[in-house]
Amino acid sequence: MTVLFFAAARDAAGTAQLQLPVPAKVTLAQIQQQVLRHAGGLQPLQSLLLWAVNNQYALPATTVQPGDTVACFPPVSGG
Numbered sequence: 001m002t003v004l005f006f007a008a009a010r011d012a013a014g015t016a017q018l019q020l021p022v023p024a025k026v027t028l029a030q031i032q033q034q035v036l037r038h039a040g041g042l043q044p045l046q047s048l049l050l051w052a053v054n055n056q057y058a059l060p061a062t063t064v065q066p067g068d069t070v071a072c073f074p075p076v077s078g079g
Contacts, residue, residue: 001066003035006073009049013039013072022066028053029060031070048074 003018010016013035020034028051036042042049051058052071064070 001031001064002069003031004069004071005039006071008074009042009045009072012041012045014041015039022064024066026064027060028058028062028064028070031064032060035070035072042072045074050075 001020001022003020005013005016005018018035018038020031020038022031022034032051036046050073051060052073053062053064054068055071058064058070
């Protein structure tokens with residue numbers, strides 16, 4: 001599974017992407033825990049981060065499968 005990081009999340013993670021081995025079916029919450037273990041710099045941003053699975057905003061209970069793409073990014077703002 002590929003996890004992509006954008007903007008401040010990329011800076012905090014220290015990488016643009018991470019490859020994670022996952023079992024057949026997990027929740028996004030489980031993926032988030034793995035990501036935070038591998039990219040500890042994200043810990044301070046944890047409560048602010050938004051997550052998407054296959055280009056769709058996702059909740060922690062969302063089912064994630066091998067081959068899916070997960071994206072992690074800070075809140076989007078602009079004007």
